[in-house]
Amino acid sequence: MHELWPLVGVAVVVVGFLVRLNPLLVIAAAVAATGWGAGISPDQLLRVFGKAFNDSRYVSGIWIVLPVIGLLERSGLQERARLLISKVHAATTGRLLLLYLAVRQISAAVGLLSLGGHAQMVRPLVAPMAEAAAESRYGDLPKKIRYRIRAYAAAADNVGVFFGEDVFLAVGSILLIKGFLEADHIIVDPFALSLWAIPTAILAFLVHGTRLLLLDRKLARELKKKPDSTEKAAAE
């Protein structure tokens, strides 16, 4: 039983998130609990955590994109994205996100992982377009619906990249599998690994794509078609 003590940190994380404490406090508590469970001294633990944080700075490096995105928003980027979509009459929220899902998945499958992302693409472009597609059909949206559409926009990005990237043979997870198996003296071909990611990729497109088309129906049910689009524009 003795070697199970480090799991006390995992328990802290699960309970902390379930009772919705602030995640930063949950993490600090989990670090403390794990260190205690594993018999690491507080002083040593602070050093380990500090070093790990410093070594992980690349994770937060993405925020250098914020000034330029903010600058473009200031000049009306989101409004332009809305205008563009409101002119495409075939565009619905579900179809637009389905198209984004396909582009994200296919581009990730050929290794183009940078074509997307929440700060660069979803907030300034995809989410406003998805909202505008619903607005041009149903007029002003209730807040609840607006938030749901945004959440679906972020979800399309995640599903697309998760179930697309493994089809590309030089992606991190494929290299991890190859490295791990090699340490066990099993030599595998990265190409074969990426090939066997294809069935799941297709399934993911079918499952999430169906949900996106169902989202259109759901929106149609919840929002009545607006009577006259010019009236609304004049009222604004």
Next chain:
Amino acid sequence: MITLQAVYALAGIAFAAFSILSVRDRSNSKRFGNVAFWGLLAVSFLFGSIIGDLANGILVLALVLIGGLGLIGRGHPPTTSPEERRASAVRRGNWLFVPALIIPLTAILGTLFLKTAHWNGHALIDPKQVTLISLALGILIALGVAMLWLRPPLLAPLQEGRRLVDTIGWAAVLPQMLASLGAVFAIAGVGNAVGQLATQYIPLDNSFVVVAVYCVGMALFTAIMGNAFAAFPVMTAAIGLPLIVHKFGGDVVIMSAIGMLAGFCGTLTTPMAANFNIVPAALLELPDRNGVIKAQIPTAIPMLIGNILLLYFLVFRF
């Protein structure tokens, strides 16, 4: 050679600017919390490699306290009104998309072509970090184009960056904190403990049960750690190799490929994968922190079941 240090310096300067510009923002009653929070992050990015592990540890603790106890607020930097934005969008047309698209395009071209670039016989860019460096390059080019074309006030990019980073708030450091927690877990041997639990308490003499336990274990452990990369070695060493491959004669390639993807189903459901699930909720200004996760769970569950079935029907056949 250009390394990650250049990107860190850039980020450090941006965070320092967010901190300094917060000092005089009286619209934010917690402005000194923001000054301290973004200031500490600036110190970490600019000097983190010099100040030593203990100072970094104290810095992280301070970030946790400021962010965790709600001592940072949301500033209101000078920006344009909705009417001005609409007018600008109409006047400038679809050209507005160009700077936004420069970023991914440069990142892609850089990833493809800069990896092997040489100048005077030296590598121009650290080949291991080419993606993030190319992204930073794209951001700088886009920023230059936007500044020359749009002619905003000189401080506008920093003020607008502060507007966005304040929207995200403490969640901006959450992914990095979670990555660090993962490192602490690894040092403490959490993975081995989970593997032991999985094998000791579950009956594993039926091939379908084994496949299901492997996939569900990948998803659950990924949800706990926030990362399938942490789950894969543990679950594969504990269940995948000894049982699916050696005992039941399954194919190791198919098992690994689909097993990893079963883990990704867990990523869709967990606040621990903060950069995919919690940060976008903040970026999109959703009132519910778990809004993105709720939109993904109905995809994650059928995908996990689908992966179990795919793995079961494919792994023993090839």
